[in-house]
Amino acid sequence: MKALTGNLLDDGEAVFLGHDGQWAARFADAELFDDEAAALAAEARAKTQITVVVDPYLIDVIPSEHGYAPLSYRERVRALGPTNKPEHGKKTEGGEAIDALLHAHGAARSKGRVELIRRK
Amino acid sequence: MYQYDAIDKEMLADRVAEFREQCERRLSGDLTEDQFKRLRLMNGLYLQLHAYMLRVAIPYGALSSAQLRKLAFIARTYDKGYGHFTTRTNLQLHWIKLKDAPDILEHLAEVGMHAIQTSGNDIRNITADPHAGATADEVDDPRIWVEAIRQWSTFHPEFSFLPRKFKIAVTASPADRAATKVYDIGLRLHRNDAGELGFEVLVGGGLGRTPYLGPVIRGHLPVRHLLSYLQAILRVYNRHGRRDNIWKARIKVLVASLGAEGFGREVEAEWESADNAQVDLPDLELARIRAAFTPRNFATLPATSAAFEAAKADPAFARFARHNVKPHKIPGYAIVDISLKKPGETPGDCSAEQMELLANLGERYSQDEIRVHYEQDLILPHVMLDDVPAVWKALGAEGLDTANRGLITDIIACPGLDYCALANARAIPIAQAIAKRFEDPALAERVGELGIKISGCINACGHHHIGAIGILGVDKKGEEFYQLTLGGSAEAEASLGQVLGPAVPANRVADAVDSMVEVYLRERQEGERFLDTYRRTGLAPFKEAVYAVAH
Numbered sequence: 079m080k081a082l083t084g085n086l087l088d089d090g091e092a093v094f095l096g097h098d099g100q101w102a103a104r105f106a107d108a109e110l111f112d113d114e115a116a117a118l119a120a121e122a123r124a125k126t127q128i129t130v131v132v133d134p135y136l137i138d139v140i141p142s143e144h145g146y147a148p149l150s151y152r153e154r155v156r157a158l159g160p161t162n163k164p165e166h167g168k169k170t171e172g173g174e175a176i177d178a179l180l181h182a183h184g185a186a187r188s189k190g191r192v193e194l195i196r197r198k
Numbered sequence: 199m200y201q202y203d204a205i206d207k208e209m210l211a212d213r214v215a216e217f218r219e220q221c222e223r224r225l226s227g228d229l230t231e232d233q234f235k236r237l238r239l240m241n242g243l244y245l246q247l248h249a250y251m252l253r254v255a256i257p258y259g260a261l262s263s264a265q266l267r268k269l270a271f272i273a274r275t276y277d278k279g280y281g282h283f284t285t286r287t288n289l290q291l292h293w294i295k296l297k298d299a300p301d302i303l304e305h306l307a308e309v310g311m312h313a314i315q316t317s318g319n320d321i322r323n324i325t326a327d328p329h330a331g332a333t334a335d336e337v338d339d340p341r342i343w344v345e346a347i348r349q350w351s352t353f354h355p356e357f358s359f360l361p362r363k364f365k366i367a368v369t370a371s372p373a374d375r376a377a378t379k380v381y382d383i384g385l386r387l388h389r390n391d392a393g394e395l396g397f398e399v400l401v402g403g404g405l406g407r408t409p410y411l412g413p414v415i416r417g418h419l420p421v422r423h424l425l426s427y428l429q430a431i432l433r434v435y436n437r438h439g440r441r442d443n444i445w446k447a448r449i450k451v452l453v454a455s456l457g458a459e460g461f462g463r464e465v466e467a468e469w470e471s472a473d474n475a476q477v478d479l480p481d482l483e484l485a486r487i488r489a490a491f492t493p494r495n496f497a498t499l500p501a502t503s504a505a506f507e508a509a510k511a512d513p514a515f516a517r518f519a520r521h522n523v524k525p526h527k528i529p530g531y532a533i534v535d536i537s538l539k540k541p542g543e544t545p546g547d548c549s550a551e552q553m554e555l556l557a558n559l560g561e562r563y564s565q566d567e568i569r570v571h572y573e574q575d576l577i578l579p580h581v582m583l584d585d586v587p588a589v590w591k592a593l594g595a596e597g598l599d600t601a602n603r604g605l606i607t608d609i610i611a612c613p614g615l616d617y618c619a620l621a622n623a624r625a626i627p628i629a630q631a632i633a634k635r636f637e638d639p640a641l642a643e644r645v646g647e648l649g650i651k652i653s654g655c656i657n658a659c660g661h662h663h664i665g666a667i668g669i670l671g672v673d674k675k676g677e678e679f680y681q682l683t684l685g686g687s688a689e690a691e692a693s694l695g696q697v698l699g700p701a702v703p704a705n706r707v708a709d710a711v712d713s714m715v716e717v718y719l720r721e722r723q724e725g726e727r728f729l730d731t732y733r734r735t736g737l738a739p740f741k742e743a744v745y746a747v748a749h
Contacts, residue, residue, distance in 0.1 A: 088225060089295040090249035129227040132245060151678065152615060155624075156247045160616035162544050162626040166278055166293075167248060 079146070080117040081108040082124060083153065084134035092156040092168075093131065095120060101131060104168060105157040106175030110139055110146060140182065144174045147182030154179050199262055199567065200345050200490040202310040209353075210307040213314065217241050218300035225297065240320075242313025243299050246619045250294040252302060253316040258326035258344045258368075259287035259570035263561035266568050268309045270553035276302050281553070283538060283546040285610060285661055286365070287325050287570040288316055292617050314352065319360045321351035321432075327369045327376045328571040331491060332579040334527035336370040338387050338395055342488050343424060344368050346479050349487075350425050357432050361439030362447035364432070365404075377572060377688035379403045379411045380664060382449050383431060387421070395421045401431055401461065402453025405658035409694050410450045413458035415465060422481075426474035427465070433472075434464045494565045494580070499530025503583035506532075509590075517639055518590050518601040532583050534564075536576040536593065537600040537608060541637035544626050545611040546574035552596045563589050573649075574610055575603060606648040606715070607633040610661055614654025614671060615678075621654035623671025623678040623704070628652055631708040636715075645715055648728040651686070664688040666729045667711060668695040678704045684714070684740055685732045699741050713743040 082095035093101040094108035102108060111117035117136050124134035138149040148154050158179050159167010169176050202210070217237070224234040238244075242253040254269070261269075269289055273281045276298045282290045294302065306312055315322055324347050326340040327333070347366060351357065357364070369376040370387035378384025384400035396418040403412025419427050431449075438456075440446040453461045510516040524533040536556065539545050548556075556576060560568040563585045564578035571577055581589055593599040602608045609632060612618065614625030629652055636642045651665030662668035668683035680702055683695030702710050715728075717739045722731045732740065 085245055085249075087231075088297050090245055092248055128230055129225065132231050152247070152621075155615055159248060160292075160626075161624060162616050162630065 079139040080111040080114070080136045081105070081139050081148070082111075082117065082120050082134055083108075083137055083156070084124060084131040087128075087130060087132050090132075094157075095124065095134075104171075104175060105148065105179060106145070108139075111136075142178040142182040144178035144181065147179045149182075154182060199260055200341075200487065206310070207307070210310075210312055213241075213312070214300060214303045214307055217303060221296060221300050236318070238296075238299075239317040240314065241299070241303065242316035243294070243296070244317065244619070246292065246617050247615075248617065249292065250296055250299065251617070252291045252294045252299060252313055253284075254281075254289045254291070254306060254311060254313050255316045255323040256287050256289060256311075256570050257323060257348050258330065258341045259328050259572070260341065261560075261568045261570065262309070263557040263566050263568070265309045265311055266553050266557040266560065268305060268311070270550040270557065272302055272305055273553065274550040279551075280547050280549045282544070282613060283548060283570050283574050283576070285572050285574060285612070285659060286323060287328075287572055288323055289570075290613070292613070317363075318358075319362050319364075320358050321347075321354065321360075321364045321366065324348055324351070325365075325367045325376055325381075325572060327371055327374075328569045328577055329375055329524070329533055329579065330370070331493065332526050332531075332533050333371060334525065335373060336387075337389050338370045338421075339488075339491050340368040340370040340376075340385075340387060342484070342491050343385070343387070343397075343421070345487050345490070346425065346484065347428065350428075350479075356429075357436070360432070360436060361441045362444070362449075364435075364449070366428075372690060374688065374690045374692070375571075377661075377664065377692075379692040380405055380409070380661075380688060381412065383428065384412050385424075388418075390418045394418075397421065397424060397427075399427065399431075401465075402450040402458070404448055404450040405661060405663045406448070407445060407656045407658075408448075408451065408454075409658070409663040410454060411692050411694065412450075413453065415453075415458055415462035423474065423478055425479055426472060426477040427469055429477050430465045430469035430472065433468050434461065438464070496528045496531060496580070497582070499528075499582065499584075501529040503530065503586075506583040506586050509587035514599075514601070515587060515590055517643065518599060519586070521601045521605060521643075522603045523586060526580065528580075530583055532581050532586055534578040534581045534586060534589060535571070535603040536578065536598050537602050538575050538598075539602060539608045539633065540597050540600045541607050541633035542630055543597075545609055545629050548576070549596070552598055555592065555596045555598070559589055559592055573608065575608070601639060602642055604647045604649070605642045606636045606645045606650060606711075607642050608649070609633055610649070610651040610665070612653050612660035614652075614660075618654060618659075620657060621671065622656075622673040623654050623680065625652040625654040625660055625669075625671055628669060628671070628680065628704065628707050632711050635708045635712060645719070646727055648715075648718075649687075650711065661688070662686070663694045664692065665695060666727075666732070667714060669707060672701055674701055680704065680707045682707075682710060682744065684737060685729065687729055696737060698737060699745055702744070710744045713746075714740045717743045 096102035158169040386398040400412035522535040569577035611625040611629035615621040653660035664686040686695030
């Protein structure tokens with residue numbers, strides 16, 4: 079399963095493509111793609127939104143105790159905020175969706191991100 | 199300190215206006231990200247995990263009170279109220295918005311600061327001995343020469359697109375507090391047998407994926423030829439550097455492949471063929487720059503202070519005096535180290551309130567000057583011994599009185615995977631866990647001098663190769679693991695750490711450090727630091743202890 083992520087152009091915030099086609103701040107609002115072709119098509123569309131989002135890429139998503147979570151530790155840090163500052167980032171809102179991310183396991187780096195780093 | 203003149207100010211104003219327009223064109227879609235990225239990086243603006251990050255240059259780590267106050271204002275207004283001092287003596291702001299970046303640069307320009315050449319394949323911010331101008335063991339003030347290099351290299355068209363980034367450090371003291379052996383160019387000011395001032399020139403040091411200690415390519419370069427010789431080195435690098443392979447593009451790889459002698463011959467040939475008089479600094483210009491660093495009016499004081507000695511009746515102050523107060527070249531003065539490593543806190547982080555306090559203390563007690571040390575700590579360089587107790591008390595109000603400089607809790611850690619887009623693993627929580635383990639000041643003091651340095655990836659921003667204990671975060675089969683190295687040092691007798699053995703998982707790192715400290719306390723002989731004991735015993739006893747616990 080995949081989700082589409084990127085950073086907003088104007089403030090750099092980590093965002094996820096939502097069910098409504100808008101970019102959402104919360105991973106819990108991300109659309110999850112079962113179909114790889116649909117995911118790739120969404121990624122291709124996102125790459126044309128150059129005034130909205132920077133470097134969109136697909137990430138792997140896995141089931142967690144309370145829902146779904148990004149497979150990679152890096153992506154969970156992006157979805158939660160830095161672990162050294164409890165008061166900063168999206169984790170501060172709490173709730174089940176955040177718990178799902180906090181309790182997820184599997185720290186592999188997502189392929190999309192690895193390719194992005196390689197390109198940079 | 200050096201003050202920007204009309205030309206400097208005009209140049210900065212132009213640059214801010216140019217970047218403002220570039221940002222507007224990016225936000226409106228006139229520029230794509232690929233077109234814009236190079237432009238924003240040339241202004242120190244990165245895109246990281248949670249937001250944009252602005253890296254502000256602090257040349258030779260020197261800040262006036264007004265500059266530090268401005269950084270506090272920016273941190274509070276445009277960030278989340280703090281900044282992060284780095285191992286390159288820069289300040290990173292981790293929560294910046296693109297639309298705010300031009301305004302921030304305008305604020306920085308008001309106090310003679312910028313973020314130019316804090317990224318990209320150019321000559322980066324130049325560092326120096328953080329005790330420059332305050333220590334008795336220097337032969338000249340290295341800031342003068344760094345300022346000359348800064349002015350020469352800023353916007354230098356020939357060196358704006360080098361094969362890779364390029365870092366220079368300068369010291370004028372035999373005690374190397376600037377880590378010159380692990381820089382692309384390390385410059386060590388000294389006097390030769392004839393008493394003439396010159397530079398020992400080291401080229402090709404560096405950390406990262408392939409660490410090297412820089413070899414000496416010229417033992418004594420007369421100071422007047424500094425800029426032309428740097429030009430020759432950079433021209434040889436520009437000509438022969440590996441632009442085809444990013445992993446082999448740093449000058450250290452070129453120097454290693456040609457050999458120090460071979461590289462040196464190329465440099466000498468280039469240098470002798472150039473019109474060096476066109477490049478070298480005219481005496482008048484050198485005098486202008488030197489005047490900016492003329493010592494202030496220090497008072498004539500006795501070498502000792504009754505107030506300072508009396509304050510040591512308080513054991514907490516006595517501990518601070520032992521670890522954070524260093525000798526000054528002027529009798530009756532001291533260099534006061536400010537630790538940004540309170541156990542449990544993020545190494546190098548400084549809140550806006552802390553910055554403002556330090557700006558006030560710098561203004562009142564330290565001739566309007568604050569320094570940044572590459573070990574992610576700050577310094578008040580010129581404090582009267584009589585005033586040290588008052589400074590210490592004031593520091594305590596903002597949690598800045600931690601008496602641990604050089605001790606096991608004074609840990610270097612890069613931002614790692616908590617912020618950085620390139621990291622493989624987190625560095626900060628590892629530092630926090632180790633620091634909490636040794637937070638008892640008496641324990642930390644019993645262990646003594648021990649530098650732990652942690653990087654979240656092989657790029658080595660946390661200098662793990664030169665830690666007495668180095669810790670490198672790696673991605674091992676999808677988990678955060680940490681490779682341990684022992685025996686690194688950036689001192690005059692510099693050395694690169696040796697890998698201890700297989701990487702350990704995150705939750706075993708503090709235990710592993712604990713085990714190694716136990717070995718040291720058991721094995722050490724009179725007067726030995728951790729590093730000395732390691733150099734005498736080698737890896738074996740440490741390896742045995744760590745892997746008995748970790749596996």
